[in-house]
Amino acid sequence: xxxxxxASSARGGSPGFRxxxxxxxxxxxxxxxxxGEYLEQIRYGLSIAAYPIELAVSSxxxxxxxxxxxxxTRDTLRAENERLITLNRELELRSMRYEAxxxxxxxxxxxxxxxxxxxxxxxxxxxxxxxxxxxxxRVLVNRGTRNGLFKGQAVxxxxxxxGQTTHxxxxxxxxxxxxxxxxxxxxxxxxxxxxxxxxxxxxxxxxALPYLPANADVKAGDVLMTSGLGGVxxxxxxxxxxxxxHRDAVQPLAQVRAEPFxxxxxxxxxxxxxxxEGHPAAPVSLNGGDAKTGNATMQPQPAPPRxxxxxxxxxxxxxxxxxxxxxxxxxxxxxxxxxxPSKPAAPEPKDDAEEGPPSEEDIPPKPEPKATQxxxxxxxxxxxxxxxxxxxxxxxxxxARSARAPAATPAPRQQ
Amino acid sequence: MNRxxxxxxxLTALLxxxxxxxxxxxxxxxxxxxxxxxxxxxWSIASPRAGGIALGFFSGLLLDVFQSxxxxxxxxxxxTITFVAVxxxxxxxxxxxxxxxxxxxxxxxxYEALLFFIDxxxxxxxxxxxxxxxxxxxxxxxxxxxxxxxxxxxxxx
Numbered sequence: 001x002x003x004x005x006x007a008s009s010a011r012g013g014s015p016g017f018r019x020x021x022x023x024x025x026x027x028x029x030x031x032x033x034x035x036g037e038y039l040e041q042i043r044y045g046l047s048i049a050a051y052p053i054e055l056a057v058s059s060x061x062x063x064x065x066x067x068x069x070x071x072x073t074r075d076t077l078r079a080e081n082e083r084l085i086t087l088n089r090e091l092e093l094r095s096m097r098y099e100a101x102x103x104x105x106x107x108x109x110x111x112x113x114x115x116x117x118x119x120x121x122x123x124x125x126x127x128x129x130x131x132x133x134x135x136x137x138r139v140l141v142n143r144g145t146r147n148g149l150f151k152g153q154a155v156x157x158x159x160x161x162x163g164q165t166t167h168x169x170x171x172x173x174x175x176x177x178x179x180x181x182x183x184x185x186x187x188x189x190x191x192x193x194x195x196x197x198x199x200x201x202x203x204x205x206x207x208a209l210p211y212l213p214a215n216a217d218v219k220a221g222d223v224l225m226t227s228g229l230g231g232v233x234x235x236x237x238x239x240x241x242x243x244x245x246h247r248d249a250v251q252p253l254a255q256v257r258a259e260p261f262x263x264x265x266x267x268x269x270x271x272x273x274x275x276x277e278g279h280p281a282a283p284v285s286l287n288g289g290d291a292k293t294g295n296a297t298m299q300p301q302p303a304p305p306r307x308x309x310x311x312x313x314x315x316x317x318x319x320x321x322x323x324x325x326x327x328x329x330x331x332x333x334x335x336x337x338x339x340x341p342s343k344p345a346a347p348e349p350k351d352d353a354e355e356g357p358p359s360e361e362d363i364p365p366k367p368e369p370k371a372t373q374x375x376x377x378x379x380x381x382x383x384x385x386x387x388x389x390x391x392x393x394x395x396x397x398x399x400a401r402s403a404r405a406p407a408a409t410p411a412p413r414q415q
Numbered sequence: 416m417n418r419x420x421x422x423x424x425x426l427t428a429l430l431x432x433x434x435x436x437x438x439x440x441x442x443x444x445x446x447x448x449x450x451x452x453x454x455x456x457x458w459s460i461a462s463p464r465a466g467g468i469a470l471g472f473f474s475g476l477l478l479d480v481f482q483s484x485x486x487x488x489x490x491x492x493x494x495t496i497t498f499v500a501v502x503x504x505x506x507x508x509x510x511x512x513x514x515x516x517x518x519x520x521x522x523x524x525x526y527e528a529l530l531f532f533i534d535x536x537x538x539x540x541x542x543x544x545x546x547x548x549x550x551x552x553x554x555x556x557x558x559x560x561x562x563x564x565x566x567x568x569x570x571x572x
Contacts, residue, residue, distance in 0.1 A: 046479075133481075
């Protein structure tokens with residue numbers, strides 16, 4: 001330890017110089033990473049470098065589980081088998097009527113053919129036993145782009161929504177859980193159809209619904225479903241259950257706490273799901289590109305932008321005329337129109353979707369209860385209280401529904 | 416000498432990274448010190464020419480991949496404290512163990528403060544006060560960690 005000052009290094013200049021160099025480099029990296037997706041490649045490369053470490057860290061617990069499973073006794077296996085058989089029977093019973101109901105629903109909604117399920121395929125991924133960050137709710141799963149994963153993919157377990165992928169490497173992907181304080185899911189209360197946003201709290205057992213007005217119709221026990229807004233999750237998947245509603249006379253907003261269905265800290269295996277594009281319940285990507293594919297699969301007119309306005313405007317005139325036309329004509333509208341249409345957008349899709357049948361019978365609200373009447377008045381409160389997230393979330397959905405609407409509605413007309 | 420020191424340095428840094436991301440029960444994970452940061456600090460003080468600021472930068476970048484929503488966050492923070500440690504390594508080295516722990520505590524606080532501000536600026540804030548806990552445990556564990564690392568560092572024996 002006889003070296004002099006240490007400041008004059010053999011290579012690369014003084015520490016001050018190197019510090020400046022690396023500091024500037026880090027700041028540039030941060031800036032680029034923050035600005036856009038320029039650094040996805042670098043992250044990708046780094047995640048390859050990190051993969052062996054991940055494997056090394058998780059190997060003891062993997063080995064332990066493997067040993068545990070391979071020495072499981074005949075009795076435990078038989079018990080588990082029995083349990084699974086019972087469960088399977090139960091599920092079969094429950095889903096027996098599903099086909100029939102789906103057909104009936106489609107019939108009532110005036111669709112010719114039964115729609116396929118919105119989940120097209122899924123893969124099971126295992127959660128890698130590794131601590132990403134104590135105070136953020138992130139987990140690592142052992143699937144990556146090699147398996148076709150993409151950024152912003154929905155992650156579920158067998159009980160409900162778990163999260164979405166944030167960074168995808170070749171062998172692994174980082175998943176942000178819905179309970180992360182930075183995560184927000186557009187949800188809908190199943191009982192009333194009220195739409196709002198569920199925000200993570202940082203605690204694995206609770207979600208907050210901070211944007212509900214004090215007079216909103218919500219009570220403990222209400223089930224939250226994904227609303228399909230926001231472009232990541234399809235509509236109708238269970239998210240959680242409201243456990244606590246606190247109304248303060250002074251506060252304009254209610255304090256609502258919900259519990260996610262997915263068991264965040266017990267799960268070992270999760271499902272990554274691909275959704276059918278063009279399906280009415282499917283999420284629509286934010287860039288508006290999906291609006292086009294949606295039209296294409298519905299075998300509509302060759303030039304949708306030109307021809308769409310007249311049919312779309314005509315049926316819609318009784319109610320909120322302007323927005324559906326706009327949405328159908330301009331697929332780019334996602335950003336400019338985002339702040340405004342949130343209010344008309346909510347009521348509009350139902351009018352279009354139910355346009356055919358409801359004239360004869362007013363009972364069919366049954367199959368689509370949440371969509372029918374509550375939405376118009378409920379769309380206002382979240383809109384008033386949460387302009388930015390709600391507006392953002394609603395915009396892509398508007399394009400989805402309206403993109404489908406002109407295609408779906410003219411069909412019966414022509415016959 | 417330099418090469419051996421560098422080999423030991425990289426190996427211990429890797430081990431420290433593994434310790435940093437090893438899954439632990441929630442409460443233990445909260446009080447777990449940032450072993451990688453301690454290790455980098457040790458090498459910056461004990462043999463500033465072996466790793467120096469480059470070690471800080473690349474360790475930080477690797478830490479970013481695991482722990483940070485923004486690439487470059489830990490890299491900047493670690494580069495900064497490595498710079499301070501390399502600059503002041505002789506002063507720190509000559510202090511008794513207790514005073515060293517105090518200095519390390521201050522450095523870790525500065526490190527966490529940098530992370531805190533960067534988190535805020537990049538809109539990924541974590542305001543939970545528990546995020547500061549690891550600075551205390553890091554300072555407490557500094558002496559044993561440094562003693563352990565001394566075993567790998569021939570020159571210091």
